[in-house]
Amino acid sequence: MAQKPQIIVIGAGFGGLIAAQHLAKADVEVTIIDRNNFHTFTPLLYQVATCALDSSSVAYPVRSIFRDHHNVHFMLGEVTDINHQEHCVMVQSGEITYQKWYDYLIIAVGSVTNFFGNKDAEEIAFGLKSASDAVRLRHHILRCFERAAWAADEQERDALTTLIAVGGGPVGLETAGALHELYNYVLKQEYDDRLPRLRARVILMEATDKLLAPYPETLQKSAVNQLESLGVEVLFNATVTQVEPDRITLKDGRVIRTYTLIWAAGVKASSLAEKLGVTLAERSGRIPVEPTMQVKERSHVYAIGDVAHLLDEKGQPYPMLIPAAMQQGELAAKNILREIANQPLAPFQYNDKGIMATIGRRRAVAWLYYKVQLSGYLAWIVWLVFHLISLLGFRNRVVTFASWVWNYFTYDRSVRIILDSEITPRPNPATPGALQTESGEAGVKA
Amino acid sequence: MAQKPQIIVIGAGFGGLIAAQHLAKADVEVTIIDRNNFHTFTPLLYQVATCALDSSSVAYPVRSIFRDHHNVHFMLGEVTDINHQEHCVMVQSGEITYQKWYDYLIIAVGSVTNFFGNKDAEEIAFGLKSASDAVRLRHHILRCFERAAWAADEQERDALTTLIAVGGGPVGLETAGALHELYNYVLKQEYDDRLPRLRARVILMEATDKLLAPYPETLQKSAVNQLESLGVEVLFNATVTQVEPDRITLKDGRVIRTYTLIWAAGVKASSLAEKLGVTLAERSGRIPVEPTMQVKERSHVYAIGDVAHLLDEKGQPYPMLIPAAMQQGELAAKNILREIANQPLAPFQYNDKGIMATIGRRRAVAWLYYKVQLSGYLAWIVWLVFHLISLLGFRNRVVTFASWVWNYFTYDRSVRIILDSEITPRPNPATPGALQTESGEAGVKA
Numbered sequence: 027m028a029q030k031p032q033i034i035v036i037g038a039g040f041g042g043l044i045a046a047q048h049l050a051k052a053d054v055e056v057t058i059i060d061r062n063n064f065h066t067f068t069p070l071l072y073q074v075a076t077c078a079l080d081s082s083s084v085a086y087p088v089r090s091i092f093r094d095h096h097n098v099h100f101m102l103g104e105v106t107d108i109n110h111q112e113h114c115v116m117v118q119s120g121e122i123t124y125q126k127w128y129d130y131l132i133i134a135v136g137s138v139t140n141f142f143g144n145k146d147a148e149e150i151a152f153g154l155k156s157a158s159d160a161v162r163l164r165h166h167i168l169r170c171f172e173r174a175a176w177a178a179d180e181q182e183r184d185a186l187t188t189l190i191a192v193g194g195g196p197v198g199l200e201t202a203g204a205l206h207e208l209y210n211y212v213l214k215q216e217y218d219d220r221l222p223r224l225r226a227r228v229i230l231m232e233a234t235d236k237l238l239a240p241y242p243e244t245l246q247k248s249a250v251n252q253l254e255s256l257g258v259e260v261l262f263n264a265t266v267t268q269v270e271p272d273r274i275t276l277k278d279g280r281v282i283r284t285y286t287l288i289w290a291a292g293v294k295a296s297s298l299a300e301k302l303g304v305t306l307a308e309r310s311g312r313i314p315v316e317p318t319m320q321v322k323e324r325s326h327v328y329a330i331g332d333v334a335h336l337l338d339e340k341g342q343p344y345p346m347l348i349p350a351a352m353q354q355g356e357l358a359a360k361n362i363l364r365e366i367a368n369q370p371l372a373p374f375q376y377n378d379k380g381i382m383a384t385i386g387r388r389r390a391v392a393w394l395y396y397k398v399q400l401s402g403y404l405a406w407i408v409w410l411v412f413h414l415i416s417l418l419g420f421r422n423r424v425v426t427f428a429s430w431v432w433n434y435f436t437y438d439r440s441v442r443i444i445l446d447s448e449i450t451p452r453p454n455p456a457t458p459g460a461l462q463t464e465s466g467e468a469g470v471k472a
Numbered sequence: 473m474a475q476k477p478q479i480i481v482i483g484a485g486f487g488g489l490i491a492a493q494h495l496a497k498a499d500v501e502v503t504i505i506d507r508n509n510f511h512t513f514t515p516l517l518y519q520v521a522t523c524a525l526d527s528s529s530v531a532y533p534v535r536s537i538f539r540d541h542h543n544v545h546f547m548l549g550e551v552t553d554i555n556h557q558e559h560c561v562m563v564q565s566g567e568i569t570y571q572k573w574y575d576y577l578i579i580a581v582g583s584v585t586n587f588f589g590n591k592d593a594e595e596i597a598f599g600l601k602s603a604s605d606a607v608r609l610r611h612h613i614l615r616c617f618e619r620a621a622w623a624a625d626e627q628e629r630d631a632l633t634t635l636i637a638v639g640g641g642p643v644g645l646e647t648a649g650a651l652h653e654l655y656n657y658v659l660k661q662e663y664d665d666r667l668p669r670l671r672a673r674v675i676l677m678e679a680t681d682k683l684l685a686p687y688p689e690t691l692q693k694s695a696v697n698q699l700e701s702l703g704v705e706v707l708f709n710a711t712v713t714q715v716e717p718d719r720i721t722l723k724d725g726r727v728i729r730t731y732t733l734i735w736a737a738g739v740k741a742s743s744l745a746e747k748l749g750v751t752l753a754e755r756s757g758r759i760p761v762e763p764t765m766q767v768k769e770r771s772h773v774y775a776i777g778d779v780a781h782l783l784d785e786k787g788q789p790y791p792m793l794i795p796a797a798m799q800q801g802e803l804a805a806k807n808i809l810r811e812i813a814n815q816p817l818a819p820f821q822y823n824d825k826g827i828m829a830t831i832g833r834r835r836a837v838a839w840l841y842y843k844v845q846l847s848g849y850l851a852w853i854v855w856l857v858f859h860l861i862s863l864l865g866f867r868n869r870v871v872t873f874a875s876w877v878w879n880y881f882t883y884d885r886s887v888r889i890i891l892d893s894e895i896t897p898r899p900n901p902a903t904p905g906a907l908q909t910e911s912g913e914a915g916v917k918a
Contacts, residue, residue, distance in 0.1 A: 063618060064889040080526045085889040089662040096665045102618040102890075120619060158891055172509060172548040173566060216535040219542045428874065443510040443531040444548075445604055 030055045030097070031366055034115060034128040036105050036298070038065045038088045041331035041351035041358075042134030048359035050095040054366070057099045057126065059117055063087055066157050067417055069348070070426070072197065074160035076204040077168075077212070081157045083426045084417075101126070105135075108301045110324050130326050130362045133302075133313065134355065137293035137332035137346055146269040151289040154197060163288065165444045167208075170285050172444075174224055175217050185272055185283035187226040192266055193290035194232030194239070196383035199249060201288055202230040202258045203386035210257060228257065229282070231264040233291070238383060238391070245391040248401040252389040293346060295333045302327070307335040307343070317373035319358040328362065330354035336374060344376060353377060384409045387434065476501045476543070477812055480561060480574040482551050482744070484511045484534045487777035487797035487804075488580030494805035496541040500812070503545045503572065505563055509533055512603050513863055515794070516872070518643065520606035522650040523614075523658070527603045529872045530863075547572070551581075554747045556770050576772050576808045579748075579759065580801065583739035583778035583792055592715040597735040600643060609734065611890045613654075616731050618890075620670055621663050631718055631729035633672040638712055639736035640678030640685070642829035645695060647734055648676040648704045649832035656703060674703065675728070677710040679737070684829060684837070691837040694847040698835040739792060741779045748773070753781040753789070763819035765804040774808065776800035782820060790822060799823060830855045 031054045035042045038060040049056045064085040073079040092098040103119030108131070115131070117124040139153035152163045167189065174186035187209075191202040209226035217224045230237075230253060237249050237260070253260055266287075268275035273283045295311040304323060307314060312335035314322045319334065321327040331351030336344050344350045354374060361371040382392035382405065390405035392398075400408060410430070417423045477500045481488045484506040495502045510531040519525040538544040549565030554577070561577070563570040585599035598609045613635065620632035633655075637648040655672035663670045676683075676699060683695050683706070699706055712733075714721035719729045741757040750769060753760060758781030760768045765780065767773040777797030782790050790796045800820060807817040828838035828851060836851035838844075846854060856876070863869045 062890065063614060080528050081891060082526050082889055087662075087889065092665075093662055099621075099665050101622060102615070119622065120615070122619075122622075124622065157889070161891060168509060169548070169566070173568075175545075176547060176565065176568075176570065216533075216539055219538075219545050424874070424878075425871070428870070432870075443528055443533065443603070444508065445527060445607060 031129045032057070032127060033130045033132065033362060034059065034126060035132045035134060036060075036115065037134035037136055037331075037333075038062070038100075039068075039134060039136045039331065039351065040065075040348045041136075041355035042132065043088075043091065044352045044355035045132050045134065045330065045359040046092070046098055048356055049362070050092060050098045052363050053097075054363075055097050055099070057101060057128075058088055058092075059101045059103060059105055059115070059126070060088060061102075061104050062157070063089070063100070063102050064157070065091065068155070069413055070417075071154055071157065071160040072201045072204050074157065075154060075163040075167075075201065076208045077164055078204065078208075079426060079429050081161050083429065084160075085157050105298060106301075108133075108298070108327075110302065110327055113326065128326075130365070131328065132355075132358050132362070133298070133321070133327065133329040133333055134331050134351070135296040135298045135333050136351075138296055139289055140292040140294040141289060142292065144266075144269065147266070147287070147289055150269050150271055151192070151287040153289055154201060155293070163286075167205075167286060168444050171213055171217060171224065175220070180222070181283060184225065184227070186285055187224050188229070188282065188284040189226065189286045189288070190229045190231060190274065190282065190284050191288040191290055192231045193292065194230065194234070194237035195290060196238070196381075198230055198232070198288075198290035199237060199253065200384045200386075201290060202228055203253060203256055203384070203389065206256050206258050207386050227259065229259045229261060231261045231266065233263070233265045235262045240381065241391065241393055242399060245393060245399055245401060249383070249385060249391050252385045252391075252402065256386050256389065293332065295335075299329075299333055310335065310343070310346075312343070318361050318371040319354055319374060320361070320371075326365075328358040330358050338376065344374075347381075349379065350376060382409050382412070477575045478503070478573060479576045479578065479808060480505065480572060481578045481580060482506075482561065483580035483582055483777075483779075484508070484546075485514075485580055485582045485777065485797065486511075486794045487582075487801035488578065489534075489537065490798045490801035491578050491580065491776065491805040492538070492544055494802055495808070496538060496544045498809050499543075500809075501543050501545070502541075503547055503574075504534055504538075505547045505549060505551055505561070505572070506534060507548075507550050508603070509535070509546070509548050510603070511537065514601070515859055516863075517600055517603065517606040518647045518650050520603065521600060521609040521613075521647070522654045523610055524650065524654075525872060525875050527607050529875065530606075531603050551744055554579075554744070554773075556748065556773055559772065574772075576811070577774065578801075578804050578808075579744070579767070579773065579775040579779055580777050580797070581742040581744045581779050582797075584742055585735055586738040586740040587735060588738065590712075590715065593712070593733070593735055596715050596717055597638070597733040599735055600647060601739070609732075613651075613732060614890050617659055617663060617670065621666070626668070627729060630671065630673070632731055633670050634675070634728065634730040635672065635732045635734070636675045636677060636720065636728065636730050637734040637736055638677045639738065640676065640680070640683035641736060642684070642827075644676055644678070644734075644736035645683060645699065646830045646832075647736060648674055649699060649702055649830070649835065652702050652704050653832050673705065675705045675707060677707045677712065679709070679711045681708045686827065687837065687839055688845060691839060691845055691847055695829070695831060695837050698831045698837075698848065702832050702835065739778065741781075745775075745779055756781065756789070756792075758789070764807050764817040765800055765820060766807070766817075772811075774804040776804050784822065790820075793827075795825065796822060828855050828858070 033054050033056050035046050035058045046056050046058050064087050067084040070084045074081050088100045103117040105115050106118050107116040114127045141148040153159050170186045174183045177183040189205045191198045206228040236246050238246050265277040266274050267277050275281050299313045313329040315329050315334045315336050319328045321329050332346040364371050380394040384390040388403045388406050390409045392400040392405040392408050479500050479502050481492050481504045492502050492504050510533050513530040516530045520527050534546045549563040551561050552564050553562040560573045587594040599605050616632040620629045623629040635651045637644045652674040682692050684692050711723040712720050713723050721727050745759045759775040761775050761780045761782050765774045767775050778792040810817050826840040830836040834849045834852050836855045838846040838851040838854050
């Protein structure tokens, strides 16, 4: 009996997950490798960071998703190298390094925060790309407020309650909006036991003269209005040149004291892309692929989603958005099955339903099919329903919905516990430095 | 205008919280100091550790509890010293040390895991006394199973899936039962994609020849039967003499390979008790108190709950249980108000409603008012209803109930995400080493 084709999917994000789900139905063996044992519903990370949702509401264990598919395996670990000639990847899992062979490889490792070479920002600012990022930011904000409550110096107190988001894209907007709501509806009430009362400032900074660059001007202006009606200060033409732990300096010389800088100014492809040995796209570091999602000059290797670089009919790279990643994941899976069956491969065609961004309670903008413009309450309802439907796993949907309804009617946020300070690593169950190659049952190269 | 009496409560556990709630209604200023910004519902920690509940479901922010009481303040920090002559405590909060003066002090710092001097156990074994403990244990177990899924060596694989609880009290029982359910209903299904399948062993070890020492023999035997019917191995007369990261050795020479040892063999008073300079109770390290809950030989200082040592009519110390702590907290608060009003103080009278312990789904034992013996399904319902009613905060009750119902009907546990590996401390907002004394508005000694 011939061995089943071995397919490795690196990354359990939206693209990787959809690819694996399509492959699961075929007569192949799939191994998903991810640094986390869960898939993250990234669009709601800002809600975890602002105490509205538990991290487990936006994270779903990969093994649960594939519980009924015995041809799908999961490995917790970090891929440290790809050897496309030998058809294998190296996986660091705890202190053990595994060598895994593949017949086909899908690289779906996504993107990371782009600090554009600003080392201080990288060290000090908070990204918002993972569940850990979100939990870390939540702990930090709560701790800043705890310190502010007892700080004797007024400037120090204000610095501790000044929260700045950099970047006028959807993540910057929704984070700034949610931060102001967290302060206005929750923290303000809970820190009012002593005088002078704590005042929070939430600032959204954008380097250009407008928010939400790809949106029509009406929606851009609506977004600014909605943010300002919440109480968020919007600063245009503001470029951060220097980041220190307790302050930032702008290009025009202004200094703002803050302990909390959230960096939502851009993303770039994950660094694993460099291991392929191909010339990556400039600036974004994405892997150039054929319209079939095959990596150029690397046979049997596919790349999808944020890490893949493919130009559309207008010569623009496809956006680093979830729908594109999901559609590319599906295509990559189908094309691999076509390769196995010796059938011709299909090219990528993007089914783009439009874009939307949320700003806060009853505040959002949406541009459906690039035709219908919505803003305010209606856009928010559309945003809410869409994300709820997209949340993986029935339990998560129930809990998320319940949390949202709860927050909406009570203005309460109960997920306000600081846990990280006491989390320290425990003794490790693996033998240090051992190199383990896999045993007979699966994944050995035919 | 005379300044209001300043009362400091150290510890936001059950005793401290009840005391503060009673004081909140009086014309005094209360400051609660705790290492965490939340109260922990400790009886359900084992459910957090076994993936059934989110940590936020058993943790409630202290500031939320006292949101409507402007005379109650909260300080996040660790009390490092008590100066009973100067009437002040030192609080380490981040890198700042605060000095806080009191007119009355309530020490409600509870207990910690007692490793009975076994340094290796202290280093390697897992306690289950705090939300951090529970989350750490959860991450550890999930990571062990992930490693077991790819481990080539059979003995190593079995060691990774052998889970041992030490101590035949309620915590040991419920942890062992819940661990076996986690394996049997969830993990077994999710790790069955490769052969040989993972087998888990859950062992409960007890140094004497019976479980649940204070219970009648019928219930003790029922508990053993219920545990064994689940699949838990119960070892009597088993004393752990040596603990290593990958194995334990018993007194009789037996060696059991395991990476997961949960230490539920006993507790002792928190070490802050030593700072009072009084002679502590032998073995338990508890602070001797008068029947009024006043610390002997230390005026204006009260101690309550697990950290307080007081003998009942039979000459036995009151048990380290939540109902005792809550009743002592109420009494301490009332006695302080009586002291302020120059009224005679009242002595402690324990209203003891009985004891109960849960073992698993539809499995428990209860001894109500030391008269009615219940076991099995009925005892479990009593246990469930009692704990649900006791959970602080409406939202927590709703979420906890929903999670329980969910787990009961689906046998699913969705809170299975490993987050700790990426949680690293961020730059700290406080000036290193600064000593800050409080400013004028509150807490200055009159």
